[in-house]
Amino acid sequence: MKKGRLNLDEAGIVEGISEVIVTTWTAAGIPNAAPIGIIYTIIDEEAGGGKDFVNVKLYKSSQTVLNVLKTRTLAANVTNDVLLFVKSAFEHLNGAHFSVFDGLPVLLDADAWIVFTAVPVEETRNYFCFQLQPRTVRVRVRAEQKGAPRAINRGRNAVIEATIFATRYDIIAVDEREKEEIRKIIGYYAAIVKKCGGRRENEAIGILQESFRVRRKN
Numbered sequence: 001m002k003k004g005r006l007n008l009d010e011a012g013i014v015e016g017i018s019e020v021i022v023t024t025w026t027a028a029g030i031p032n033a034a035p036i037g038i039i040y041t042i043i044d045e046e047a048g049g050g051k052d053f054v055n056v057k058l059y060k061s062s063q064t065v066l067n068v069l070k071t072r073t074l075a076a077n078v079t080n081d082v083l084l085f086v087k088s089a090f091e092h093l094n095g096a097h098f099s100v101f102d103g104l105p106v107l108l109d110a111d112a113w114i115v116f117t118a119v120p121v122e123e124t125r126n127y128f129c130f131q132l133q134p135r136t137v138r139v140r141v142r143a144e145q146k147g148a149p150r151a152i153n154r155g156r157n158a159v160i161e162a163t164i165f166a167t168r169y170d171i172i173a174v175d176e177r178e179k180e181e182i183r184k185i186i187g188y189y190a191a192i193v194k195k196c197g198g199r200r201e202n203e204a205i206g207i208l209q210e211s212f213r214v215r216r217k218n
């Protein structure tokens with residue numbers, strides 16, 4: 001590991017935005033899970049940097065931001081299970097999904113867990129930005145997964161894209177035109193899932209569309 005560099009590669013977090021499931025405690029001690037992008041920036045050594053930063057931007061409307069502001073800590077659960085992404089975005093995961101690692105609730109089915117301390121560094125109208133410092137890292141070694149190749153599946157990626165748009169619908173779509181645009185985009189991704197996804201992807205998009213249909217009525 002280079003000096004000043006964080007060692008998150010082994011846990012699957014590399015430069016850029018890694019979509020993970022962030023788990024936190026509510027003030028009432030209930031575990032909460034939500035898909036969140038962890039932003040990993042490497043300052044070029046030639047530009048005099050050689051240091052890494054990890055940040056997260058949390059929308060003020062989320063339960064996660066309330067929890068992180070209170071506890072100043074969060075766990076990043078690394079997984080490529082699209083069903084977990086959709087369920088954590090639109091449903092409350094029950095206790096059977098969680099374990100505790102370094103004092104934080106974590107998802108039993110994740111492939112790696114990183115507990116971060118979180119310091120708020122910026123506040124805008126819509127979100128808080130936190131700088132993250134890794135505290136503990138654990139990686140699951142699954143014999144059947146070790147080094148196993150995995151082909152790109154458009155359906156899997158489409159579930160994640162549709163979930164991002166569906167969770168933004170209430171947060172940033174301000175007028176009917178934008179909402180209509182998001183509905184069209186979700187329809188577009190749902191068609192890709194139907195064509196290219198497997199059973200898990202189809203179950204996930206089904207949950208997403210049902211939750212979306214219910215929210216539009218409220």
Ligand SMILES: Cc1cc2nc3c(=O)[nH]c(=O)nc-3n(C[C@H](O)[C@H](O)[C@H](O)COP(=O)(O)O)c2cc1C
Nearest residue numbers: 019034035036037057058059062063064163164167
């Ligand atoms: C792949 C993906 C990435 C997301 N990234 C973020 C993010 O970086 N920050 C954020 O505040 N919300 C993000 N969201 C939206 C939250 O997951 C969504 O608002 C969620 O409902 C918040 O749940 P909570 O209220 O339990 O915290 C993302 C959603 C998806 C599907």
